Each structure stands twice: as C-alpha cells, then as structure tokens.
Amino acid sequence: MPSKLASVVYCCVIAFSAVSQGVIASAADKPNVLFIFLDDFGWRDAGFMGSDFYETPNLDALAARGMVFTHAYAGAANCAPSRACLLSGQYSPRHEIYNVGTSRRGKRTHGRLMHIPGTDTLRTDIRTWAHCVREAGYRTGTIGKWHLSDDPIPYGFDFNFAGTHSGSPPRGYYPPHGNIPELADAPKDEYLTNRLTDEAIEFIGQDSDRPWFLYLTHFAVHTPIQGEPELVKKYQQKQPGQLHDHPVMAAMIESVDRGVGRIIDSIDSLGQTENTIIVFTSDNGGYGPATSMKPLKGYKGTYYEGGIREPMFIVWPGVTKAGTTCDAPVINLDLFPTFCEMTGAKLPDQPIDGVSLCPLLAGEPDGVFESRSLFWHFPAYLQSYQRLDGQRDLLYRSRPCSIIRNGTWKLHEYFEDGGLELYDLQADPGESTNLAESQPQQRERLHGLLKTWRESTGAPVPTEPNPDFDADDEAREIARRLKKRDA
Structure with missing residues (x-):
C-alpha cells in the first residue's frame, strides 16, 4: 500500500494535470506521438548539445523546431532501472528494478555491504503510459x-518489433541476431539501426482510423561499438574534436541521425507533420570509454551529472515555440503524465511521481519545477570499466547510494561509509568541490528531504555486511588500479 505522503503526491499530480488540461485543447485533436529513445547517448553527444565531432544535422534541425531541456535527467544511471522509471512514471523504490539483473556486480570480496537485489522484470500490475494511451484510442508500437x-x-503495446529482455543488440549490429524472430530474415549486411528505422516508417505509414504512438527505442549507441564501415571510414579521416574524437561512436550516431531524417521525411510525405509530437531523449549517460560529457563529471553507471543528465527536446506543433530552451530540472518520470496530457489519456490509479511538462512546453512559468526535488536510489553495486576518472572510487562506478537534487543543490549519500557530497550545480556543474562541510545548513536540509523521501517510498537501504568482504584484497586492487591509472 502506498504511504500517506505518496498518496498526497499522487493527488497533487492529478490536480496539476487537471489544471493544465487547457494545453491540449489548443493543440490539434489527438496528435500522433513519435518518441525516440536512445541507449547510452550522452548529454553532449549531439550537435545541438555541443559535440564538436559527431554529426547530427537531423536531430539538430528537430531540436531547433521545439524546446530543448538543458537539465533533463534519466531516472537511473543505467539501462533497466531508467527504463522502468520511464514506463511506470515511478521512482525505483516503487518498481524495485535497481540494476541490470539482480546478482551482485563486481568482485564478491570488494564492497562492505550486501546489495538489495530487487527484480529484473517490471511488474504487470504497474500500468504504463502505453496502457493509458492505448485506452485513449491510440495504436501503440x-x-x-x-x-x-x-x-x-x-x-500496453499493440505491436512489438525486436523487443525482448535483452539489454544489448542481440548479436551486435549485424546478423545473426539470436533468438529474435522478427530479425530472423535479416540480410547479412543489414545494419540493425537501419532496420529499426525501416520498421518505424512502416508502422507510421499503416492505414488506420486511430492516431499512432510509436516508442522507437534504438539499441544504439549501446555496446558493441560497431558502425557502418563507410561511416567509420569517414570519421577516421575527420579532424578530431577537443570534446569528441571516437570514429566508430560517431558512425553509430550518424546512422541514428540519418534514420531520424528518413522518418521525418516519411511523416512529411504523409501530411502528418503538423499533427505529430516528437520527443527525443536517452536512458542514461554516455559510454565512458568512447565519449565525454564534459564539463559534467561521470558517465553511464555513475550518479554524477554525466551519468544521469540527458539530451532532450520536444517538438509539439502549435504549442512549443521554435528555438526555445528550458533550464528547469526535469526527469524521465515526467514523461508519463506528459504523454497522458498530450493525448487526452487518463492517469492510472497508482502513484505517479512525475509531473506533466505541458505547462513548460506552452511557455507557462510554473514554480513546481523550480522548487521540487528529484531523487535517485541505487542500493547496489556497479563495477568499473576501463575508464576511472569520473567515479567516486576506482573499483565501482557506483556503490550503494541515494541522491537528491533540489534547486541548484545536489546531495549524494553513500551507505558504506556514510559519506555525504554536496554540490552547487550552478557554480560547479562538474561536481568538483564538495561543500558538505562548508555548507552545513544546505547539507542538513537536503539530507532531511532525502531521508523523508526514502521513508515515504519504502526505499530499502542496505545494512547487512558482506560476509565475503576482504578489506586487504580491496585495498590491493585499488592500489593496483591507481598505479595503472597514473602510469
């Protein structure tokens, strides 16, 4: 059963949505929705976000037609929990997907606590926005x-192509694709990103008396880092940028961008441009060994800004003004009530932690977004990969922690050692100066809000000692990696 505070939050969301229903009345009746969701696409991995090497002319053109969110966040720092937050509109303690899989990540002798395993499957009693949109008369895919x-x-989906429990491309970006029936006919030279684009165009073009809602959730640019050969060659011959310089990642991104251009051309040819909302974002920070989120610290798997802040824009003809930006902190949970309001769908009878973005999209100032807190909870471990400069220690991208952002302030709490890190993101977006000692009032204020939120959502905090923990072995491994890093 939800707590009293959770029920209050839910009721507030319902009331807020009802107040702002006027936005949909001014838009075209029952707009189509194209939701483009990339995997491991970092905050600066597009031209409109400042990349000096990757080429994304189609995404840039779309972003210029709508509103770009500069402080948009994922619900978690890696794939599965972020997607669970997105689909449910709920913070992770409610759906209990905390990590990719439920087993312990990293060496068992490292890490002082037993992790909270959670689950790896979204419960079927949780209603998704796809359920709501379909019930509002949409064809969903x-x-x-x-x-x-x-x-x-x-x-809540009428149609699925290639969606399974797998978190990475079935066998890479070229066939064979394993146990994916829809891809059994893939020609040997067919690049997966291009095939998904083809399928999207076919879905959009189907004759139907219902509006459509397409969740185009690319595998790109998740590992394996594998691009189309002609594009890889193009970027190998290009002058590296100061921010980005990875030719294969650049090729993967261009394949996505070309596909977006083809889809937009198809929508234009069908005469649906003025009646189609386009939403674009990603599931977590970029893949650290291949890209950079600078000046943000961190990357996929860390709860520093580079691991959770995402590129995001929304184009809503007749509502959003071209070339606008929004600096309010928003999170992917907000898309649930936003999609419902855009489509005229009813919110389900369950806690929804997100808040509709429709007032922001219409240019209406709203203090809710400036005053509310955003939360992350990760009661688990996520081991390092070969890049080590954007995480708290050399063994794990993240150890068990909770995070809060309130206004420009952000507080990290780490459960192994009780460590608190406080940052003023306005002055220090790179989270380089911990103000926990010099700003005790802000530290205690945010810590109090964070603990209250954990209580209200029933967030589990790991306390059981890891019986296999070996402090000497952990120290030796940290020393070894430190020596390797500084060599």
Missing part, C-alpha cells in the same frame, strides 16, 4: 530495445 520483460505486449 514499440520498436527496438525493451529490457523490462520477455515481451512488451502485455504492457
């Missing part, structure tokens, strides 16, 4: 990565 169960169809 998901194409690409799903990662929350064996089959997305029970979660």
